[in-house]
Amino acid sequence: MLPPQKHTMKTSNNFPTLLAVCLVLTNITFVHGDISDQQDDKINSITWCTLNVQEQSKCLNLSAAVDRDRQRFNPSDFMELVCEPGLDKDDCMMKLDNNAADILSLDAGEVFVGGRHNGLIPLMQQIFEDGSTEYYSVALIKKNTLKNVYNLGDLKGKKACFAGVGTQAGWNVPINTLISKGYMKIFDCNNHVKTTVEFFGGSCAVNSLTAKYNLMGDNSDRLCILCASKVSGQKCTSNDPYAGDEGAFRCLIEKGDIAFLRHTTVLELLKDPSLSSKTREDDLELLCVDGSRRPISEFNTCNWGPVPTDAIMTTSSKTSSARISYQRWLQKVIELYGKPTSAQQSTFTAPDIYWTGGLNQPESQINNNITKSFDLFDSSVYDNHHNLLLQDSTRGLRLFEETQQTYKSYLGKAMDIVLGLRYCPVSKMTLCVTSEPEMDKCIKMKSALKVQLLVPELYCFRGYSQVHCMQAIRNGNADVAVMDAGDVYTAGLHYDEIPFITEVYDLPEPEYYVVAVAKVEDPDTEISFLKGKMTCHPGLYSGGGWIIPMAFLLSNGWIRSYGCDSIQAASNYFGKSCVPGALSNEYNPGLPYDNLCHLCRGSNYRYCKRDATEEFYGYTGALRCLVEGGGNVAFVKHTTVYENVGGQRKQLWARNILNNDFELLCPDGRSSIHDYERCNLGKVKANAVITRGGEAYNYTEVKAFTNLFMAAQQWYGRKSNIDKFTFSMFKSPEPYSDLIFQDATRQLASINSSLRHYSEWLGENFMLARRLVDCRAPGSNL
Ligand SMILES: *[C@@H]1O[C@H](CO)[C@@H](O)[C@H](O)[C@H]1NC(C)=O
Ligand SMILES: *[C@@H]1O[C@H](CO)[C@@H](O)[C@H](O)[C@H]1NC(C)=O
Ligand SMILES: *[C@@H]1O[C@H](CO)[C@@H](O)[C@H](O)[C@H]1NC(C)=O
Ligand SMILES: *[C@@H]1O[C@H](CO)[C@@H](O)[C@H](O)[C@H]1NC(C)=O
Numbered sequence: 001m002l003p004p005q006k007h008t009m010k011t012s013n014n015f016p017t018l019l020a021v022c023l024v025l026t027n028i029t030f031v032h033g034d035i036s037d038q039q040d041d042k043i044n045s046i047t048w049c050t051l052n053v054q055e056q057s058k059c060l061n062l063s064a065a066v067d068r069d070r071q072r073f074n075p076s077d078f079m080e081l082v083c084e085p086g087l088d089k090d091d092c093m094m095k096l097d098n099n100a101a102d103i104l105s106l107d108a109g110e111v112f113v114g115g116r117h118n119g120l121i122p123l124m125q126q127i128f129e130d131g132s133t134e135y136y137s138v139a140l141i142k143k144n145t146l147k148n149v150y151n152l153g154d155l156k157g158k159k160a161c162f163a164g165v166g167t168q169a170g171w172n173v174p175i176n177t178l179i180s181k182g183y184m185k186i187f188d189c190n191n192h193v194k195t196t197v198e199f200f201g202g203s204c205a206v207n208s209l210t211a212k213y214n215l216m217g218d219n220s221d222r223l224c225i226l227c228a229s230k231v232s233g234q235k236c237t238s239n240d241p242y243a244g245d246e247g248a249f250r251c252l253i254e255k256g257d258i259a260f261l262r263h264t265t266v267l268e269l270l271k272d273p274s275l276s277s278k279t280r281e282d283d284l285e286l287l288c289v290d291g292s293r294r295p296i297s298e299f300n301t302c303n304w305g306p307v308p309t310d311a312i313m314t315t316s317s318k319t320s321s322a323r324i325s326y327q328r329w330l331q332k333v334i335e336l337y338g339k340p341t342s343a344q345q346s347t348f349t350a351p352d353i354y355w356t357g358g359l360n361q362p363e364s365q366i367n368n369n370i371t372k373s374f375d376l377f378d379s380s381v382y383d384n385h386h387n388l389l390l391q392d393s394t395r396g397l398r399l400f401e402e403t404q405q406t407y408k409s410y411l412g413k414a415m416d417i418v419l420g421l422r423y424c425p426v427s428k429m430t431l432c433v434t435s436e437p438e439m440d441k442c443i444k445m446k447s448a449l450k451v452q453l454l455v456p457e458l459y460c461f462r463g464y465s466q467v468h469c470m471q472a473i474r475n476g477n478a479d480v481a482v483m484d485a486g487d488v489y490t491a492g493l494h495y496d497e498i499p500f501i502t503e504v505y506d507l508p509e510p511e512y513y514v515v516a517v518a519k520v521e522d523p524d525t526e527i528s529f530l531k532g533k534m535t536c537h538p539g540l541y542s543g544g545g546w547i548i549p550m551a552f553l554l555s556n557g558w559i560r561s562y563g564c565d566s567i568q569a570a571s572n573y574f575g576k577s578c579v580p581g582a583l584s585n586e587y588n589p590g591l592p593y594d595n596l597c598h599l600c601r602g603s604n605y606r607y608c609k610r611d612a613t614e615e616f617y618g619y620t621g622a623l624r625c626l627v628e629g630g631g632n633v634a635f636v637k638h639t640t641v642y643e644n645v646g647g648q649r650k651q652l653w654a655r656n657i658l659n660n661d662f663e664l665l666c667p668d669g670r671s672s673i674h675d676y677e678r679c680n681l682g683k684v685k686a687n688a689v690i691t692r693g694g695e696a697y698n699y700t701e702v703k704a705f706t707n708l709f710m711a712a713q714q715w716y717g718r719k720s721n722i723d724k725f726t727f728s729m730f731k732s733p734e735p736y737s738d739l740i741f742q743d744a745t746r747q748l749a750s751i752n753s754s755l756r757h758y759s760e761w762l763g764e765n766f767m768l769a770r771r772l773v774d775c776r777a778p779g780s781n782l
Contacts, residue, residue, distance in 0.1 A: 115407025161251030189424035485543025492758025498693030536625030551769035581610030
């Protein structure tokens with residue numbers, strides 16, 4: 001159920017160039033108009049994406065009319081109309097994006113979605129008979145109902161009929177009103193459907209279960225319960241009888257308590273003879289934002305807010321000349337098949353409004369019988385439908401100049417409503433990272449999340465070490481950090497911090513096996529006798545690289561324990577090692593043992609550092625230490641060898657290594673790399689995201705942080721099929737690995753609240769192992 005991955009960042013990078021090219025093209029067209037007319041790139045057809053059978057047949061009739069009247073077009077403006085049926089608006093937006101269609105009319109809310117996700121731009125905007133380009137969002141109810149509703153908060157639990165998720169009048173305006181007035185509590189900052197589900201009773205809001213509005217695929221079906229279709233593929237989609245403004249109206253009449261829709265649809269439907277037997281204007285009224293009720297005729301004062309009229313969209317990839325051709329063609333079509341009267345003409349005098357209907361009045365009188373044969377603003381002949389291709393209440397089209405052809409410019413103030421839906425009570429989440437490469441990745445992630453409007457906004461805090469991050473989280477300079485099991489222990493014990501999200505690798509549970517890897521060409525190294533050997537560890541007190549392996553060696557009695565001082569034990573037993581962090585008094589408050597760093601690679605200040613700047617830090621670093629650092633054994637995760645062999649990593653050290661260059665060390669000898677389920681030193685909990693716990697635990701924050709990570713991975717958690725422009729959370733650019741998240745991560749999962757404590761989470765075995773490697777820990781000043 002992944003949403004379509006879009007190259008929004010890519011597009012925006014190219015935009016200035018594209019714009020420049022377009023400007024040049026425009027000039028050429030204007031200056032050498034007749035030359036460009038003869039060019040090969042003259043566009044011969046325009047493709048309109050249609051949403052249903054009725055719209056398709058109206059489109060075909062328009063196409064036939066245009067074809068018949070071709071001589072009435074200026075030869076350079078004539079284009080054949082092609083009608084391309086789409087499954088729904090989403091499908092049509094994709095068709096435009098993929099150049100399978102050229103134009104489509106969209107509601108203001110959809111203009112935003114198409115603009116952000118499909119690179120669509122508005123070309124023209126529909127104008128009403130009175131010259132206005134706004135209609136109202138209204139709440140329609142039946143008279144003498146909802147007697148206990150005195151303010152909008154009393155709508156809680158009521159059966160609502162929405163025109164559809166994402167539509168401006170039938171969703172964005174009412175939901176934003178309920179949120180901004182404080183009646184509706186934010187449940188998930190990145191999913192207004194979930195927030196709405198918590199407020200209303202069984203309702204109908206079509207598309208509340210489609211991927212675009214149901215990123216994680218776990219939306220409740222409560223906003224589909226009232227929908228009318230009995231067919232499972234149709235229920236609650238744009239093809240449901242209760243879809244759209246007309247659908248919301250029907251839904252109210254037949255089942256609902258309240259409907260949110262455009263006022264224009266209410267007026268149109270009350271005139272519809274097929275409905276007037278069921279319902280009359282006197283049976284209905286409007287619910288105003290202050291809780292009062294008014295007759296429908298008072299929509300000017302009793303509405304929930306204005307909405308810009310629908311726009312005709314194309315894509316930003318169209319050239320200037322194509323855009324101009326489409327505009328001219330549309331103007332001509334309105335002129336030929338609209339319903340101009342002399343009264344309407346005079347209302348359009350504003351210079352920025354291009355009233356195209358009726359401009360050539362004398363000519364259209366001559367050919368009256370031709371133009372009458374197709375009526376653009378009447379859809380009733382098509383199975384009594386409304387608003388096919390364009391809104392029936394449209395009388396003209398306003399043209400946007402190229403600089404105005406952006407969804408932001410078109411939406412204007414309505415942007416605040418669209419963005420208001422993304423309001424989050426928690427405004428930011430600061431992630432603590434421990435190196436420059438991690439900081440770079442964090443900043444990329446910040447902008448990637450911003451592109452998808454995910455909230456709370458991500459901020460990045462550069463800590464010096466994991467321990468520094470723990471301190472920063474405690475004192476509020478940061479909110480979260482991703483920690484290895486060993487650090488989750490320290491953060492819990494000393495800083496009262498809790499794990500709340502875990503990484504998940506290739507095992508069903510959020511954990512990994514700890515394995516001891518040796519080279520095939522070094523057969524003398526065995527796990528029970530590592531005396532004097534060269535050892536490679538991801539980091540001091542890392543769960544898989546220190547705590548579990550050292551506890552394993554100590555508890556088997558293969559190493560002398562020096563009163564559970566694993567650092568001294570290792571230093572005296574191994575020859576040389578690389579244990580990043582061994583010389584840092586943040587991680588090792590006791591005596592420093594130089595030989596625990598002798599195998600490390602980092603130069604100067606990077607030497608033996610417990611972060612990504614030491615080349616032998618982390619699991620991939622430990623494997624590299626084995627391959628080119630002279631190590632005999634590396635303590636790593638069961639996935640580490642797989643992740644780095646067989647040319648997956650381009651760096652020299654990894655280019656020619658293969659799975660079968662390595663073996664696992666088991667108590668009873670050696671085994672293949674694939675045998676980790678049997679031949680391992682133990683299991684460790686996967687890395688986890690930590691935040692403040694105990695007294696400082698803030699439920700609202702933790703819920704918002706969790707939702708942010710969960711939404712983020714829906715967009716950026718993918719590992720395959722991504723190009724280099726797309727940010728990926730679970731990948732790290734070479735030469736680095738495991739930046740912020742482990743590269744082995746397949747997904748992030750929320751930790752069950754009963755396990756949100758370090759010792760519950762890490763489990764008894766780990767706690768025991770931790771005591772074995774350092775029994776002074778609870779009293780140490782780590
Ligand atoms: C549309 O075209 C069909 C078939 O060409 C025709 O039967 C129908 O009457 C036309 N409808 C209108 C309103 O022109
Ligand atoms: C328009 O009317 C004229 C005269 O009545 C007729 O000859 C012509 O065929 C009509 N055109 C169409 C397309 O109906
Ligand atoms: C929890 O966090 C939110 C947002 O940061 C804040 O407004 C609220 O006051 C906090 N609650 C408590 C109990 O500290
Ligand atoms: C959380 O853990 C408790 C106790 O183990 C269990 O009963 C509950 O079902 C778990 N909840 C989830 C969502 O897994």
